[in-house]
Amino acid sequence: MSATDETHDPNRRDFLYIATGMAGVVGAASVAWPFIDQMQPDASTRALASVEVDVASLQPGMSLTVKWRGKPVFIRNRTPEEVKAAQEVKLEELKDPLARNANLASDAQATDLDRSAGKGKENWLVMVGVCTHLGCIPLGQQGEYNGWFCPCHGSVYDTSGRIRKGPAPENMAVPVFSFISDTKIRIG
Amino acid sequence: MSEGHSTYTPKTGIGRWFDARMPLPRLVYDSFIAYPVPRNLNYMWTFGGILSIMLVSQILTGIVLAMHYVSDTSLAFGSVEKIMRDVNQGWLLRYMHSNGASFFFIAVYLHIFRGLYYGSYKAPRELLWILGCIIYLLMMATGFMGYVLPWGQMSFWGATVITGFFTAIPVVGNWIQELLLGGFAVDNPTLNRFFALHYLLPFMIAGVVVLHVWALHVVGQSNPTGIEVKSKTDTVAFTPYATIKDALGMVVFLLFFAYFIFYIPNYLGHPDNYIVADPLKTPAHIVPEWYFLPFYAILRAITFNIGPIDSKLGGVLAMFGAIAMLFLVPWLDTSKVRSAVYRPWYKLFFWLFVANAILLGWLGSRPAEGAYVLMAQMATLFYFAFFLVILPVLGLIETPRRLPNSITEAVLEKNKGGSGHPAGATASPETKG
DSSP states (O other): OOTTOTTOOOOHHHHHHHHHHHHHHHHHHHHHHHHHHTTSOOHHHHSOOOEEEEOTTOOTTEEEEEEETTEEEEEEEOOHHHHHHHHTSOGGGOSOOBOOBTTSOTTOBOOHHHHTTOTTOTTEEEEEOOOTTTSOOOEEEETTTTEEEOTTTOOEEOTTSOEEESSOOSOOOBOSEEEEETTEEEEO | OTTSOOOOOOOSHHHHHHHHHOOHHHHHHHHHTSOEEETTOOGGGGHHHHHHHHHHHHHHHHHHHHTTOOOSTTTHHHHHHHHHHTSTTHHHHHHHHHHHHHHHHHHHHHHHHHHHHTTTTSTTOHHHHHHHHHHHHHHHHHHHHHHHTTOBHHHHHHHHHHHHGGGGSTTTHHHHHHHHHTSSSSOHHHHHHHHHHHHHHHHHHHHHHHHHHHHHHHHOOOOTTOOOOOSGGGEEEIIIIIHHHHHHHHHHHHHHHHHHHHHOTTTTSOGGGGSBOOTTOOOSSOOOOGGGHHHHHHHHHOOSOBTTBOHHHHHHHHHHHHHHHHHHHHHHOOOSOOOGGGOHHHHHHHHHHHHHHHHHHHHHHSOSOTHHHHHHHHHHHHHHHIIIIIHHHHHHHOOOOOOOSSHHHHHHHHTTTSOSOOOTTOOOGGGOO
16 A cells, blocks of 8 residues: 555555455456366366277288378287297396386386387287377388387387487387287277 | 657548548558658668568468368368369469468578678667568468468378478477377368468568558668668658559569469479378478478488487577577677678678578478588588677677768768759668678
């Protein structure tokens, strides 16, 4: 009220000003929120559509791409050579030492076993086929490590989908998935 | 310039009635007729007018295109082809709009380089410069979102890569990307919001242009000598001198524009954008529109981690940093002398900077491999060195050439020994930048 009067004690009126101001801020924020919130993925997009894929026809060395949440998921039945090459890589050679496997703990190491579908199913690699750099789709069985190569900015992945060279920061992500039978995979 | 009194005197009764109530004619008269401009402005000063024309052209063609376009992923590509084949004059309007974006950027780059060469950003024009930088940012956002609308392969993958920048931000990056996309990947919600924003942003640009022109009319135009206007003999009236000069500049510019529209309308585009977007197949080489290429090259040049910053975040920071440099120019340049005409070393480095920017653009169009990566790293280093080292240091150590006492003196000196040709508003060829 009296801005020039520096000695005046806080009174009822000051309290009212502050309270009114605060109510205004809260009101403005609560009106602004719907305008921001509507930008987020809507219910139909969020609904975790899971897909089931029959992989019976995939012989070793064959791959399949399915669309899940608008993104491609690579399912590859890896050849024994590819698995062997990936297993022989030492962890300290990796740019990203974490498995990035949604089925495991977030600090799981990027061993080939933890990247694959697990014990007994080491030949199966299921991962979101999106380069972790800027979202392009890498090309399969190409590049220096005969894994994946991203043509956009030159990221090179090995046969386990782990980043080895180039600007991408992380290994390609392994989504939540499970074998619901010997030949069927459910993603999501 | 603004301190000059208004000389507008309404001649008719209606004019006086209007002037007393809402002096809009007075504002127009004072701003675009009687407004004094330096007498030595050269053709590099016509790009402001050219840019206004391009903004109007983009808004007009854009509004009519929006009457035929459908922003749905299953219909967008087809609706653009329908515009090209079925809509009356649709091919012309679309080519005007798509090439118009390119020519808008050609003009804005020349306008920015003009400002850098003649030191137009120095006090008291810092705010004018920053408003210009904001317009440039808005133009980039508008251009990017417009390129997504035809829903071709480059539209889709350009949108994927550019929104991917935001995932580099620690902690909130993924949330921001999902907020922009309205999903987990570029899809229908993305296309719809980009269309809405692509329609909105040009009007925001128009708003900032008003502020830009307002700020210009407060401080007055700079000029090739960089010396402030000191007396009435240093200036000429905006109309007819600047108006006619601007008009000629526009006609020549529009001739080039028309050549592209009618003879090589797809020269600046990318053939992959005539393939409908496929979320499961990335084109072999993703390249953005030509006007983003220098920044794209800077983004890709950072292939190494810098301390705790990984290469991805580093690239994104370098790219945004490259644009941020422009905002800081008024304070990075320590020289008291504005114009490069009187700064021999700055002139040299300016042209090196221009060459380097063109080199970066070319590198941005090349695949990111082999020697191109190293070249892009060197060019990126020079880009930042120009702003962060050369500009501040040069101002302290360079000995500028003798400045004329006034614009009039500079003009008369140039014409010394010549004919009695009137000097007002004519430029000498060597200052044309």
